[in-house]
Amino acid sequence: MTGSRRSFLKLWAAAPALGLSTRARAVEHSSFDPWVEVRPDHLRHNVAQIQRRAGGRKVLAVIKNNGYGLGVAAAAHAIEGEPAIAGFAVVKLHEAATLRDAGVRKPVLCMGPIGESDLEEAVALDIEPMVYTPVGATLERIAARRGRPVPIQVCVDTGIGRVGVPYREAAPLLRDLGQRRGVKIAGTMMTFTEDPDFDPEQLRRFQSLCDALTAEGVSLGRRHAASSFALFQNETAFLDMVRPGMAIYGVYSETPFRALGLMDLRPAVALRARVAYVKQLRAGDSAGYNRAYLAQEDVWVATLPVGHADGLPRLAAKGGKVRIGGRLFPLVATVSASHCIALLGPEPRARIGDIATLFDWEDGSRPEDLAAGFGGSVYDLLMHLSPLLPRRIL
Numbered sequence: 454m455t456g457s458r459r460s461f462l463k464l465w466a467a468a469p470a471l472g473l474s475t476r477a478r479a480v481e482h483s484s485f486d487p488w489v490e491v492r493p494d495h496l497r498h499n500v501a502q503i504q505r506r507a508g509g510r511k512v513l514a515v516i517k518n519n520g521y522g523l524g525v526a527a528a529a530h531a532i533e534g535e536p537a538i539a540g541f542a543v544v545k546l547h548e549a550a551t552l553r554d555a556g557v558r559k560p561v562l563c564m565g566p567i568g569e570s571d572l573e574e575a576v577a578l579d580i581e582p583m584v585y586t587p588v589g590a591t592l593e594r595i596a597a598r599r600g601r602p603v604p605i606q607v608c609v610d611t612g613i614g615r616v617g618v619p620y621r622e623a624a625p626l627l628r629d630l631g632q633r634r635g636v637k638i639a640g641t642m643m644t645f646t647e648d649p650d651f652d653p654e655q656l657r658r659f660q661s662l663c664d665a666l667t668a669e670g671v672s673l674g675r676r677h678a679a680s681s682f683a684l685f686q687n688e689t690a691f692l693d694m695v696r697p698g699m700a701i702y703g704v705y706s707e708t709p710f711r712a713l714g715l716m717d718l719r720p721a722v723a724l725r726a727r728v729a730y731v732k733q734l735r736a737g738d739s740a741g742y743n744r745a746y747l748a749q750e751d752v753w754v755a756t757l758p759v760g761h762a763d764g765l766p767r768l769a770a771k772g773g774k775v776r777i778g779g780r781l782f783p784l785v786a787t788v789s790a791s792h793c794i795a796l797l798g799p800e801p802r803a804r805i806g807d808i809a810t811l812f813d814w815e816d817g818s819r820p821e822d823l824a825a826g827f828g829g830s831v832y833d834l835l836m837h838l839s840p841l842l843p844r845r846i847l
Contacts, residue, residue, distance in 0.1 A: 484806075487726035487759040488843045491523050493531035495721035495814065499703050502716040504537040506684055507695045511539035513562065513640075513677060515698035517548065522764070522838035523702065523722050526555035527846060532701070533559055539675070539694055540581075546571060549580045560639070562606055566616075576603050581639055583608050585618040589629050589636060596635025605630070606640035606674065609662065611655040613646050620658045624666060631671040640674040642696070647682050656690055685710045704820050704831055711821065720820055722835060723813030724764070724842075728777065728803050729792075730756040740794050741786025745770070753797040754785070757809050762790040764838035765811060769793065772827040776810040776818045777803045 503512055520528030525548050532538050540560030543549050549563040564583045567575050573595050575582060584592075585608045592603045607627060610617030618626050630636050643659045645652045656678065663676055675693040681700035683690045685707070703720040705711040734740060734748040757775065761767050767788045774781040775795050780802060782795040797803055812820045812834060824831040 485727050485729050485758050486843070487724065487757075487763050488845055489522065489838055490723040490725065490813070490845045490847055491527055491531070492719070492721045492723075492814065492847050493527075495703050495719040496523075496528065496531045496701060497535055499701050499716075499718055499721065500532050500535050500537050502718060503684065503695065503697055503700055506716050507679070507691050508688075510691055511675070511694045512537045512701075513539050513542055513694055513696045514701055515542045515680075515696060516701075517542065517544040517564070517698065518836045519548070519838075519840050521698060521702045521722075522835040524840075524844045525551055526557070527844055528701075529557045530555070531846075533557055542696065546575060546580075549575065550578055553578045553580065560604075562640070564608070573598075581606055583616075583642070584630065585610070585616060585626070587626060587629065589633050592630075593633055593635040602635050602637040604637045604639040606642055607638060609641065609643045609659060611643045611658040612651060613644050613655075615644070617643065620662055623662055627662075627666055627671055627673065628669070631666075631673075638672060638674045640694070641676050643678045645678065645680065645683055645690070647680075649686065652683075652687060652690075656687070681706050685713060685715055699832070699835075702835060703814065704835065706831065708821065708825060720812070720814040722820070722838075724759070724811040724834075724838065725813070726757050726759040726809050726811070728755045728805055728807045728809055729758045731797070731801055731803055731805055732756075733801070741770070742789065743787070746786035746794070746796075750799075752799060753801040755782070755795045755797055755803045755807075755809070757793050757795060758791060759809075759811065760789050760791040760793055762839060763842060764834070765793060766827070766829050766833050766837070768827045768829050769811075769823065770827075773811075773823050774818075774826050776813075776815070777807050781817060 516525050516528045519525050529541055529552055542562040542564055544565040546563055549561050552561050562581045567582045576595050581604050584605045596603045608617035609620050609623045611620045677694040677696045679690045679695040681697040699706045703718045733753050736748055736750050738748045740746040759765050765788055770784045770788045773784045784793055785796045786794045810818055812818055812823045820831050820834045
């Protein structure tokens with residue numbers, strides 16, 4: 454990364470919190486703007502639950518995609534002090550640099566591609582690159598200039614076909630990297646397809662490779678494969694360390710996992726707004742683009758100033774619910790860029806200024822509950838939260 458590029462990325466990352474002008478800092482956010490709330494205590498609770506489930510193993514916390522919506526630095530700061538946390542994993546290089554700029558000291562793994570032109574600066578920031586191509590000579594040159602070995606992690610593709618050196622070709626690469634004095638393999642990793650019938654074969658391939666190389670004296674560092682999904686599905690995949698993402702944020706990635714009782718996960722994020730407008734629709738009146746909602750009788754509706762530009766999926770109007778004043782109301786019509794509409798029923802059961810909760814940590818309003826209502830993915834709710842929304846750390 455060049456200095457100018459990195460400066461731009463730092464400014465962009467800080468913009469939502471700092472503002473870009475005196476006027477913006479003075480006005481801050483409208484009282485009707487939606488906001489995100491973050492519960493650090495829930496993050497720490499979830500880390501403890503994960504480590505207990507993993508039999509005391511260390512946790513490599515995946516905080517990619519802006520910390521699953523919480524903010525990458527906020528997520529890291531909340532849990533870095535936990536002894537269970539071995540380090541953090543992101544996908545974008547600018548997020549890894551943001552963590553270092555924010556004062557995060559524990560290891561940071563960048564699981565995304567790093568060009569050779571950026572590799573030296575990444576190493577200078579003490580960011581561990583995820584390697585799966587023959588870059589040993591380049592790493593040796595960097596190590597010679599810095600006067601110490603470069604820590605890396607090697608990704609093996611056991612069947613997901615995305616990134617990683619194919620398992621059939623992995624041994625020569627790992628041998629080459631392992632024998633270089635300027636390279637330290639800090640970890641060796643793989644990713645499951647999350648196909649229950651195929652995952653055992655993936656793990657067999659990975660363990661067979663690792664066992665053979667270990668017998669040759671190749672040091673592979675910590676082996677890790679278990680994401681949040683595998684924490685519920687496959688104890689044999691816990692290996693030396695687990696690598697969860699969604700579970701850290703207190704969300705069950707699959708609906709059946711919630712009923713297993715293996716971990717008590719507490720959502721650490723909420724999306725809220727205030728009711729902007731309440732009005733009555735007469736029978737025959739419509740709401741939303743293309744008249745998506747047509748009143749069959751006189752009803753009251755509430756307009757909420759939150760839409761798909763903020764991260765609320767368009768599909769949320771097809772079965773999602775919002776909590777206002779302790780009651781759940783269906784979302785109807787359409788989710789537009791900046792607004793959605795809640796159906797209050799025959800009485801005006803909400804007032805302008807009331808807090809409307811799209812999701813939080815209360816039963817019935819958890820992220821999983823909202824997603825289940827409209828048949829969507831809970832990942833879309835968290836990872837698509839706009840970085841421009843203010844984050845309030847509770």
